Amino acid sequence: MKDCITLAHGSGGKAYRELVERVFAPAFQNEYLAPLTDAAVCPGSGRIALTTDGYVVTPLFFPGGDIGRLAVSGTVNDLAVSGAIPRYLTVGMVLETGLPVETLQRVVRSMADTAAEAGVQIVTGDTKVVEAGGCSGIYLTTAGVGLFPEGMEIPPQRPEAGDAIVTSGRIGSHGMAVMAARHSLAFDPAIESDVRPMARAVRAVLDAGCIVRAMRDPTRGGVAGTLSEWAGTRLDITLEEEALPVRADVRDACAILGIDPLYVANEGVVLFSLPAKDAERAVAALRTQTGCEQAAVIGRVSDGRGSVFAKTRIGTFRRILPPSGEQLPRIC
Amino acid sequence: MNSIEVLSRKIESLADGLPPTTIMEVCGTHTHAIRRYGVRQLLPKQVRLVSGPGCPVCVTAQEDVARALALARLPNVTLFCFGDMMRVPCGTASLSSLRADGADVRICVSPMDAFEFAREHPLREVVWFGVGFETTTPHTAALIEAGIRSGVKNLSILCAHKTMPNALRALLGGETRVDALLCPGHVAAITGADAFAFLPEEYGISAAISGFEPEELLLAIFALLKMQASGTPKLVNAYPRVVNPAGNPAARSLVETYFEPCDALWRGLGEISSSGLSLRPAFAKWDAGARFSMEPVAAVPASGCRCGDVLRGRIEPNECALFGQACTPEQPLGACMVSSEGACAAYYQYEGAGI
């Protein structure tokens, strides 16, 4: 018989313990998880950052990543952009009966690898099993704790007029990779997601002495979503469309599918709003980091009325509205 | 000086001596490109660009959308459509909301995806919701041809395809404020430039076939103004790298094999004679309407909606009382707000800030 998840794995009995010992414990191995008690007890002091997020992406595996890497990166990035140093993660899993244990193992290994890459530890978890049709393979919920070292400035998350907008790298890759995989769009080579933990890249900018007024990982809603929120009601943000770094395959896919990369989700990008004088230093610091080689200044912040504009290649302006609804391929 | 500057200067000096001129574009992708590149910001005040009925999503009749929804609700049906159609509302539902409720609705980039799926899933009834103008209809014809060649039994077409010339005739024959027409470059790639020759000949209106880059749009607009200035309306092909006089004969003959002209309902404009395509009687078994017995649906247009006036170039989107209030891209009431290519949606998106 194929080695699959059954309702017994969720019962808390023998099958569950076997799953923990065979799949989870070896992958996530660390001193806080090892006792396998109800709560992990971890060191830390001062202010903490705490975040949580759910992951329901289909397909579970897509070029460049999978739901496990996505869950760890997403939570690490939420912590990192708060200015905290990500430390501990928890993971809750909802598994569908019939899921091959081998698939679960791949996801778990990917989570462990990504956690190691980000310098965080997965310290506790939970597993529930639902009947077939109750979820699509695996749903993950992660929570994360980050620490603010003594004396560290916490970014106010408030852009100011005169700031420059910096992207850590090329935009739109993750959303297009998932869309291509979900709709079997058969680009060749396949469009790869850039999903990755960005904690080290954020740290590089802070360590370079840049004053960071705001940072955000522009996931759902893309760059347009983040900038619209930043513009609020009293600022305008103007992008230089030609300065926006977009990978050539992503640019092509967006053109073919009629999608604006500004609205596409990212999972390995951080946007910064910082004083213009610090912008080039931030870009230089970012470019030393893996995945940030194309970091660039892409716009500026001014006093205004809450609008985002893009200056086009012909010198005109178009308005970037807040995102509404899911991005879908179009033909007209 | 780059070509944008050259063209905008030429347009400006030419427009100086002209009365206010209204140019209508009848292609959703033109609407999009004009807003996308802020082309209006380069034009003098006397030149007004308006969007006509060129977005297939917008002009697809509510009745046709209702039929698509009815088909998608059938448990054994997988409905394929372009992503554009997903959010078109009909009553309180859309294909997108039906999919969320469990209906098998799939977005494809090519109609041939429906064929592949039908072959791989012989127990599903696969329906292709065909919308679009001359550029897209050949794809549906190719799908039927593939179906016939392979002998698949579980594929059918919900046909809402439309044709441009008679819609333009209906538009120009009635009350309109349009002085010149920007003709759709990719429709012309199939029909050939000659298909638009009737515009100057029958209606004495200047027409220019345009591409989709800002340079190409400015060039076509310049050509239109030049003809306005000289008082000699003609058809200019300002997109010759793609459009030739005869178009694409293979595509056209494929369409003629399977389709014949029919009267069609246009959302916002009503019924226009010989402006749609239906399957020829010999291919009736490919018609989803015939295969599944469906109750006819009557749609009630939103009260106060002035999409008909917008599509005829009589008013700007923001002159409609519903615009931006009761009717927004999130909750569209009228045809022109439905797709991002629609005149009202594009206006809302790109000019809302008054730049």
Place this chain on the structure above:
Amino acid sequence: MCLAIPGRITAIEQEEAVIDYGGTTRRASIRLLPDAAVGDTVLVHAGFVIQKLDPESGAELEALLKEIESL
């Protein structure tokens, strides 16, 4: 309507062409342009090659301008 994107044909197998868009490639049907050949620059709409692009288009703008000026 009609979003159509130019690309170059790099291979043809029966009724399908491989189109190179510069940054990625994707297959498209050549059923609507049966005489399409490897090396052609073509316009692709909704999975089908719909027209061949004129290779002489480089100097086009200037020539067109001249033509339009004389209208």
